[in-house]
Amino acid sequence: MQTHIVPVGFDYDRLIAPLVREQLDVDRVILLEGAVGSEANVEYSRNLAKKLEKDYRNLLGAETEQFVVDDVYDYDEAFEQAFELINAELDAGNEVWVNVSAMPRTVSFAFATAAHSIMVEREGDRERIHTYYTVPEKYLETELAEELRKQTAMLEDLQTGENVSERVDERLETARDLLDEFDERGTTIGAKEIDGSHIVELPVASFSNVKPFEEVILFTLGEHGEFESVSELAQELARDMGEEYTDSFRSKVIYNVDRLGPGGKGYIEQEEHGKSYRTTLSRIGELWVRAHSAEDRERREPDLT
Numbered sequence: 141m142q143t144h145i146v147p148v149g150f151d152y153d154r155l156i157a158p159l160v161r162e163q164l165d166v167d168r169v170i171l172l173e174g175a176v177g178s179e180a181n182v183e184y185s186r187n188l189a190k191k192l193e194k195d196y197r198n199l200l201g202a203e204t205e206q207f208v209v210d211d212v213y214d215y216d217e218a219f220e221q222a223f224e225l226i227n228a229e230l231d232a233g234n235e236v237w238v239n240v241s242a243m244p245r246t247v248s249f250a251f252a253t254a255a256h257s258i259m260v261e262r263e264g265d266r267e268r269i270h271t272y273y274t275v276p277e278k279y280l281e282t283e284l285a286e287e288l289r290k291q292t293a294m295l296e297d298l299q300t301g302e303n304v305s306e307r308v309d310e311r312l313e314t315a316r317d318l319l320d321e322f323d324e325r326g327t328t329i330g331a332k333e334i335d336g337s338h339i340v341e342l343p344v345a346s347f348s349n350v351k352p353f354e355e356v357i358l359f360t361l362g363e364h365g366e367f368e369s370v371s372e373l374a375q376e377l378a379r380d381m382g383e384e385y386t387d388s389f390r391s392k393v394i395y396n397v398d399r400l401g402p403g404g405k406g407y408i409e410q411e412e413h414g415k416s417y418r419t420t421l422s423r424i425g426e427l428w429v430r431a432h433s434a435e436d437r438e439r440r441e442p443d444l445t
Contacts, residue, residue: 141234144202145225145251147172147209147243148189152324154241154274156195162337166202168234169193170225172243172251174209215246222254226269230258235268263403280321287311287318348405350428354396356381358407361421362429369416370394400425 142165146155159166171189189206196202207225209218222238229236238255240248255271262269294307350358360377367373374393378385397419400408407425410417421429 141167141232142237143168143170143229143234144237144239145170145172145222145229146192146239147247147251148185148192149242149244150185150188151242151276152188152191154276155192155239156199158272158274160199161333164237166196166200169196169200169202169204170207171204172207172209172247174212174243174247209243209247212244212247215250218247218250219254222251223258226251226255226258230262230265230268235270237270237272239272239274241274266402266406280318284318287314291315350400350405350407351396353392354400354405354407355432357393357396357400358421358425358429359432361408361419361425366418366420368413368418370397370419371416373397373419 144159144166146169148155148171158164169192171192173185173189193204193206196204207221209221211217226236226238236255238251240252242248252271255269259266259269291311294311297307356377357373360373360380361367364376367376370393371390374390375385377383377393378389383389397408397410398404400406401410402408402422407422407428409420409422409425411420412418
């Protein structure tokens with residue numbers, strides 16, 4: 141069973157479009173609601189939540205549940221709520237997807253960090269926890285601001301009586317269209333496809349430091365992309381380091397690859413391929429290699445003993 145935790149802010153498309161377009165299985169949706177700003181803001185957010193609840197049911201066949209965040213600017217409380225909520229879903233045997241596209245950043249960051257922490261604590265459940273973000277195709281705020289500029293210019297012209305009637309009709313039509321779009325879809329429009337997907341899943345990093353020999357393995361994978369087996373990786377490492385390729389060296393590589401793999405730090409992915417395991421960097425592994433430049437690697441000159 142797949143549960144999606146969705147903080148509701150002032151967006152509509154980003155909270156439902158990726159699920160529809162990616163044809164994801166959505167069994168249950170937990171809508172996080174909280175008071176944000178003025179009464180008008182709160183009412184607007186509640187109306188969006190009602191619309192989302194209806195469309196999750198009609199478009200995806202998902203049951204929905206409301207969950208109130210008492211103070212959307214209290215990070216500690218939001219983190220605690222997220223921790224309990226995600227753990228409860230995992231304990232029930234569910235796969236959990238956390239959408240951090242909307243609501244105040246305190247709530248989104250708290251839920252993302254809580255999901256990250258639980259991934260580290262519950263290594264066996266790491267594959268059942270997903271944190272993701274959806275990029276909008278367009279922000280309405282910029283169009284609303286541009287329309288206000290045009291209306292300001294028109295009002296200035298009203299003082300001189302130049303082309304008044306035609307410009308009033310044009311501005312009135314555009315303003316009505318924008319307001320209708322805003323009421324229907326919130327502050328953003330659409331869900332943009334990035335690298336073939338409408339969901340940008342956020343990778344989780346390990347809280348454990350990468351040791352010197354592990355660094356060499358990660359840099360080697362970053363340079364070559366993938367190896368058809370751990371033995372092939374070990375042979376490449378032996379050549380690069382000027383080491384003799386022995387059973388002992390191979391065992392050392394296997395041990396460290398395991399530590400870096402899905403059941404360990406999560407920097408390496410392995411796919412069963414016959415009697416071997418195709419070995420590549422995970423997404424967070426790719427980011428680690430990218431962040432640690434070649435210059436940084438040379439500067440460290442690690443002791444590999």
